[in-house]
Amino acid sequence: MTVYSVMAQVLAILLAVLGAPLLTGWINQCRAWLQNKSAPPLLLPYRTLHKLFWKESVVAENASPLFRIAPYIIFGAMVLACSIVPSLSTDLLLAPAADAIALVGLFALARAFIALAAMDIGTAFGTLGARREMLVGFLAEPALLMVLFTAAFLTQSTSLANIVETIANQPFAIYPSLAFAGVAFTMVALAENARVPVDNPATHLELTMIHEAMILEYSGRHLALLEWAASLKLFAYSSIGLAIFFPWGIAHGHDPLGMLLAAPALILKLAIGGAVLALIETMSAKMRIFRVPEFLAGAFLLAVIGILVHFLLGA
């Protein structure tokens, strides 16, 4: 443990927590432009959070304590997930604490709590959303694990910091297995973050919604925390994708100068990634809910082929 790694860790957490709503705002703006609409302001998510934090939080009479605790647990899990992902530097204080598998576990923990909280009140919408979320989750999770395993096989380590360190330090080489894993990861990320082919983040009252249906009963600061957690989740997924598939610009080991360069590089990569996400969302139509298993089975299959190709070609 050095001063440097503590500093890198604090900086990474601060950037994630403060920057996540900005990423969401940027994606919304790009999407509006692509769809020929007048775009909402870039800082709108911050204003929404500010508004919600000052509002009274109304809780149903029959809500159990779990309903009140869940937003804090989900928010905490997402902050922890963001702090494990080596987005700025590979020398992180918390990196030895959890590897890629534990990261998937963190996402699963948040999912379990949000589903439980949604069913807690007993309204039809909440239960419906929770069931759909679990349907998406149980298929997306193995696919995500397989993607991370492909990277782990390539680098002989399940620690995210080691994976990124190894991939970033190698001489340039083409990895077909990573290409498969990248496509699979994009599909999983779309499903997990309630993006268009699976769920529509822009809708608020629709029979097909998944994420919104679960948080329908929340208001005030609880809702603010959940919205913030959703932004953080998107930020975490984007950082994982960028760190594994485009690791350029991330500072390795003890390198204070690298840290200074890493932040603009990450922001640039996130801006491009967000624009690509908006493009994907604009170009695809929302799927029927019963097509979602097919979509995620495809993602799982691509990830498995990635591993197989790695064994056959050794790359």
Place this chain on the structure above:
Amino acid sequence: MPSLVTQLINLFAAVLLLLSFGLLAQRRVLSLIHLFTLQGLVLAASTTTMAYFTGQPHLYWSAAITLVLKVFLMPWLLHRMIERLNVRWDVETLINIPTTMLIGIVLVIFSFNLALPISGLSQSVARGTLGIALACVLLSFLMMITRTKAIPQVIGFLAMENALFFAATSATYGMPMVVELGIALDVLVALIILGVFMFQIREQFDSLDIRHLESLKEE
């Protein structure tokens, strides 16, 4: 670390495998033709890469034939065919795509295992891709078996020829020119004959569903 040419060929092989799975999962006839065109393009690119790095001039000719036949002529013929048969927007109801995909994974594992000892005998820079080529052949077979309409079956047949061609270039730097020309023309003629055949099927049964061919007796 393998050389750049091996890496490039490996990448092309991986894309071919991806496209084979795409063909297996696609329901729409028009998208099938687009995927097939893309497969031809990747094949031409990989053959050109092989020709450039190994200095085998006849591979340039193979690449050129592939480009003309499989990227321009055959997709054009297919487009014309679906236009005239009026099945452009046809959507085929398949039996459970995830199951088909899982069978596909089993086929990939099988062919990878089968190809490992064979590719050890080859001296080619792209010997590792033999397993992928074999997997693509088997996946095209699977596509022909699981489809019920005539046009997807024909596309499966053409995709299988693509995979065989790729296997030949990756294992042995391509077949002699005469053989390649012969196969290319054969496939072209087969496509034309199958096209005529499809019109006949539709004339008889008012549909391109080949399950109608299974009943042998007139009722």
